[in-house]
Amino acid sequence: MNVRSVTVLLALSACTALSAHHGAAAYDRSITLTLKATVTEFVFKNPHIIISFDAPDDNGKIIHWSAEGGSSTGLARRGWTWKTLKAGDQVTVVGNPARGMEGKEARVMALTRVILPNGQVVGQQTLTSEGREGAPK
Amino acid sequence: MKNGVRIVIFVLALAATLVPLGHAQSTGQTRSNSAAVVRHDLDGVWAIRAATTTPRTAFECCLVDPRLRPPMTAWGQARFDAAVPSSRSPGPEGDRVIPGKENDPTLSCFPDGIPKILTSPEPFEIITIPGRVLMFFEKDHGWRQIWTDGRKLPEDPPELRFDGYSVGRWEGDTLIVESNGFNDKLWLDYYGDPHSEQLYLTERYQRLDKDTLSIQVTINDPKAYTKPWVGKPIRYSSRPRVEIGEWYCTIEDESRFSEKIRFPTFAGDGNKK
Numbered sequence: 001m002n003v004r005s006v007t008v009l010l011a012l013s014a015c016t017a018l019s020a021h022h023g024a025a026a027y028d029r030s031i032t033l034t035l036k037a038t039v040t041e042f043v044f045k046n047p048h049i050i051i052s053f054d055a056p057d058d059n060g061k062i063i064h065w066s067a068e069g070g071s072s073t074g075l076a077r078r079g080w081t082w083k084t085l086k087a088g089d090q091v092t093v094v095g096n097p098a099r100g101m102e103g104k105e106a107r108v109m110a111l112t113r114v115i116l117p118n119g120q121v122v123g124q125q126t127l128t129s130e131g132r133e134g135a136p137k
Numbered sequence: 138m139k140n141g142v143r144i145v146i147f148v149l150a151l152a153a154t155l156v157p158l159g160h161a162q163s164t165g166q167t168r169s170n171s172a173a174v175v176r177h178d179l180d181g182v183w184a185i186r187a188a189t190t191t192p193r194t195a196f197e198c199c200l201v202d203p204r205l206r207p208p209m210t211a212w213g214q215a216r217f218d219a220a221v222p223s224s225r226s227p228g229p230e231g232d233r234v235i236p237g238k239e240n241d242p243t244l245s246c247f248p249d250g251i252p253k254i255l256t257s258p259e260p261f262e263i264i265t266i267p268g269r270v271l272m273f274f275e276k277d278h279g280w281r282q283i284w285t286d287g288r289k290l291p292e293d294p295p296e297l298r299f300d301g302y303s304v305g306r307w308e309g310d311t312l313i314v315e316s317n318g319f320n321d322k323l324w325l326d327y328y329g330d331p332h333s334e335q336l337y338l339t340e341r342y343q344r345l346d347k348d349t350l351s352i353q354v355t356i357n358d359p360k361a362y363t364k365p366w367v368g369k370p371i372r373y374s375s376r377p378r379v380e381i382g383e384w385y386c387t388i389e390d391e392s393r394f395s396e397k398i399r400f401p402t403f404a405g406d407g408n409k410k
Contacts (some may be wrong), residue, residue, distance in 0.1 A: 026236045026402045045390045050397055066397045073259065073275055073382030098402040108402045 025098045027110040037065070039089040044072045044082035051085060051111065053093060063104075067095050067111040080122055090117055175310045179342055182381065183350050183373040184260040184378040200252055200354045201368040203228025203328055213331050213361035216321075218331025228328065237403020242323050245393075246386035250299040250323040251316065252338060252354050256371075262381050263350075270305055270312065275381045282315050297334050300305065312342040321390030325356065333360035341370075348375040 015034075037053035049069040054062050069075060085091065095109035113123050203226045209217060223239045225232040243249055249257055259275040268286035273279075283305040290304055297320035305314040316338040325332050337357040345351050350373040356366040 043393065045393075046384050046386070047390065047394055048398070050394065052397070066401070068394075068398045071259070071384065073384050076382060077379065103402070106401060108398055 026098050026108075028091065028099050029096050031097055032112065033093075033095060033097055035065070035093050037091050037093045039085050039091060040087055041062075042082075042087070044075075044080070044084070044087040046071050046073060049075060049080075049111075051093065051114070053091070055093070061105075064106045065093070065109060066106070067093055067109045071109040076091060078123065084116075085114070085120060156182035176344060177307050177310070178265070179263045179312060179344055179350065180265050181350075182260050182262045182379045184376050184379070185256060185258060186349075186374045188371045196254075198227060199326060199368070200256055200352070200371055201325065201330070201356055201366045203230075203326075203330065205366070206330065207362045207364035207366050209331075209362055210360060212333065213358075216361065217329055220324065220331070222324075222327055222329040224327045226328035233329065237400055239399075241327065243331075243386070244391065246388060246391055247322060248279060248299050248386075250319075251281060251301055251303075252340070252356075253324055254279075254353075255352060256326060259384060260376050260379050260381060270314075273381055275384050278315045278381075278383050278385050283312075285312075290315060290317050297321075298404070299323060301336070301338065307349055310343055314338075314340040316340070331361050332356070332358050335360040343370075345372075347372070350375070384402065 001053040001056070035053075039053045041050070041052040043050040043052075043099060049072050051065075051067040051069065053065050055065055059061050067096040072080075092115035093109075094114070096112065098108040098110075101107040113118045113121055115121050159248045163227060206228060215396070219240075220233070221235050221238050221240045222233055223241055226236055248254070253259075254274055254276055257274075257276045261272055261274040264271045264273065268284065270283040270285055272281040272283070274281070279300075281300050281303065283303040285305045285307075287306075288304055294302055294317060296318070298318055299317040299320060299322065302318035303314050303316040305312050307313075317336070319332060319334060319336045321331070321333045323332070324330060335358050339355040339357070341351075341353045343353075351370040352373065353370040354368045356362065357366070358366075
């Protein structure tokens, strides 16, 4: 992935996606986590891709995360494939945590982007709190 | 010789008259009474346009604006009260989202249906063939047929459908689509606004320029609303390099998503925002 495509992906990450499947308010957009992660499962399916991974918290305790991304059909147009990640990959995951899950061993986040082992960045439609909310024109 | 020149001039003049007409016919154009060329071409891949307004919304909101919703009937109000959407409505009812309790029919793998799917962020393609305009939606990977061969809507539809039964006709540069024969299983939009089997939907499709499509709808559903609900035109952008992807809803995928994302998030949040 060249610099240009990374730039495009990051620009696209500013786009927002509606989720009929999930209230966008479930995520705390004021917090952005950057986690060193070991992928345990990668599901490249609709309605939203799911990256399951383990990552240590500040005390070294392993937390089991599930990160929700955009649709697989949409992300396929942004350079993702079903082979982008696999179990065992060591990656950096950036996203916004779900509210009220602090202290739990299994937590959920809204994915912003993933930095692959080779340094490539794969961007993501974010499910921002703007979502489909707000008044129309 | 003089006659020969006259003949050449006549033939050239005739050709100049006929060539644009022939071109118009071959490219889906037609001529109005004023002789101005009017395009009858909606073909292409389209996606609802991201809004740039303030307050910013991700996509153009609402084929029909919940702030301008007509008073509902008792039937409509009961359906509305039972709906738990996944998106906060811009309407006066505000936020009715209860994380983990959403009951948008799409969560049970119902199709979005017409007109709700027109506000899905996934693209759709319009394809014109003789006698029909076809719409191919990425979401639900479904086809919609709009009959343009002059037939009328069925007065008593033999079956009730998620997408209804649709006929279309051109008025100038606008394709007017009228539909009936809907079932009452789906919502009009992502906010839980209901419709009944009495829904009579009118859509107006207009290509504003090469890259912009406008869709305006009017909801007439006397079982759910006391008056017609008239929407404003919503814009869509051309996506010429996009292939329509395959998005089928499966129970397996929905169940996995609920198990890993929706329900744990609800358990963590616990309360309505």
